[in-house]
Amino acid sequence: MSYIQATYKFPTKVGGTERKAEGIALGMTVGSWTDLTEMDQQQLLRHKGRVVSVTEVEEDSNLFGIAIIEYPTVNFSPDLPAILTTIFGKLSLDGQIRLQNISFSSGLAEQFPGPRYGVKGIRDILGVYDRPLLMSIFKGVIGRNQAYLNQQLEAQCYGGMDLVKEDEILFENELTPFVTRIKEGNRITKKAYEETGHRTLYAVNLTGRSTDLLNKARWANEAGADVLLFNVHAYGLDLLQAIREDEEVHLPIMAHPAVAGAMSGSSTHGIDYSISLGTFIRAAGADFSLFPSPYGSVALPFQDVQNIVSKLSEENVWKPTFAVPSAGIHPGLVPTLVKDFGVDQIINAGGGIHGHPQGALAGVKSFKQALHATLAGESLENAASKHRELKEALQLWG
């Protein structure tokens, strides 16, 4: 049988957990059971939610129930809005409850596309296989003109970044329209590639009305854009999937975590980050998932980040999604990043590049020096003695 399993955590009292779990399994599916006729029970059996397991844990003298409930796919259409409504629709409104984990049966998982490219496909585009990729962002984009963006993009391409992404708050505007940003980004990345032999992918922010997104994405595809950045949580997961599945759009998609904290930021309510920035993002088809790193000022707990990365990379029917731990990243963190998240990740720096005492180009160099040393098993201290840019970065950020 095809199904989705959902794990919930909720406050409980000794002995009340099983009953609460049964209440969810029934309330979110057939409504009631014991008062049904035997004939009705037979008819509804394959629709009934099933309590897979129930456990209780004590935390700070509070007792919590953890229940895994299985919902048969016959109850819903194979789309993420139907799944969200089925497993956490009215239940999300029912006091303190946290959706901790979800698990698709393989029959259900196959109905979702997963990433078009995934880690391997993105590496094939770039021709880079043996190291984490390096990504940078712009410094200040609101109210700035195209020449300002171009200048920053050039420095980052010639410096040797693998990816450069726009800010998620850069919308359609007169100074730097979507169309112009794609054309200019294309021109600059192409020129830098021809001159340096290093390829940089430019991620342009796909924004506007939902009903215009596919046409804009098709246009971007046609115009030679590299990657689409998308504020999936401001739009809806199903629109991410629609872009992924559109036959005329073959662009990698970078999912931005903006607004995800609204549903995932609390530890007692809402939906775990491993779902919102992990499972759902991968199922719907993003090639990259950005999330707060565990190191910066806007930081997630380390365990949360590990859970996200695990959901993005664990073996299943979908290609793996590139993990992009973001915010608070500076060159001194590169050994930690590699130790914690391995080679298949994207090291994404903003302030750590633009805040370098010698400017952005030196910032890019310092990251490359730190990465090269780390992969060679060399200490950063040692590498810094040979590279001025890394030395100054370490002096500033440690």
Added chain:
Amino acid sequence: MSYIQATYKFPTKVGGTERKAEGIALGMTVGSWTDLTEMDQQQLLRHKGRVVSVTEVEEDSNLFGIAIIEYPTVNFSPDLPAILTTIFGKLSLDGQIRLQNISFSSGLAEQFPGPRYGVKGIRDILGVYDRPLLMSIFKGVIGRNQAYLNQQLEAQCYGGMDLVKEDEILFENELTPFVTRIKEGNRITKKAYEETGHRTLYAVNLTGRSTDLLNKARWANEAGADVLLFNVHAYGLDLLQAIREDEEVHLPIMAHPAVAGAMSGSSTHGIDYSISLGTFIRAAGADFSLFPSPYGSVALPFQDVQNIVSKLSEENVWKPTFAVPSAGIHPGLVPTLVKDFGVDQIINAGGGIHGHPQGALAGVKSFKQALHATLAGESLENAASKHRELKEALQLWG
């Protein structure tokens, strides 16, 4: 100047609130300020977020900052995904912070449609002006066939409900396809109207892939559907607006609160219910907004419900949206509902109708008896002495 104002609440330390507020105003717009040249400052001034006010409150010996920040509309396109990303994008990921309130300048508000019909327009359709409307739902829809739904719908139409809505968990399925439900709903409501002179509107659940929604809505419109029920929070607010604005869809829209608890259920994180089920729903164009009543087992705090109702009805450029306090509603609550939320609301009952000792038809009657008595200034006890159905309902639920 056109703008949106956002009110945030966050833990703070004495003296740190102003700095935190300034950090938000800059971080969510131009990024930095004091290190900019005077020329840059001139160029960016109209893009800079502005701290409107900062206050501090103590709750349970914890100090909270409350900051109102104003974002100029020049920074974003006039759509809800851009607004969400601008006011709560990366900020939602930044530890404990709650988006408490939002306020559109009139120039911005005019760029959102609000409801097509609103309270007055729905009353015009029904020809009912002087009382709350009565709505009922089905009992158990998953795994049931069309004959089962028809039978329930008939009882509710002939009983005299103003609206009957489907369950939010009823998706496209073989037993009761969308197309059939609309046709059968149409047939039954029409027949009942011809025979009783009482009009019942049937709300059909619009589900499926985002890219199919507008076509399905157009089809429903063409086929004579009455009202579209929509799980807006499982899809995205902008899709609600797209349905509202579609030139070929003239159907009232009923916004279901499913999944809204994921972003609004916590009191410390996420987005206040008055925004998710109030301001946003009205701006995007729903004619009805369902939300948990303050009375049932799935209940919201009374103040939260009042805030939602206030946002749905306060005077502004948009037509008012019908408030639908739901869950836990039985006839004995009708006087309280009318006292708390007035005449312009929808009394929405499920168990309070289907759980009546004498069945659903008696359930419907008991609600009408309670409503009639309440509006006439008669006590329910008095009315119950004359009406058997109400008497039994009060005996059961109080």
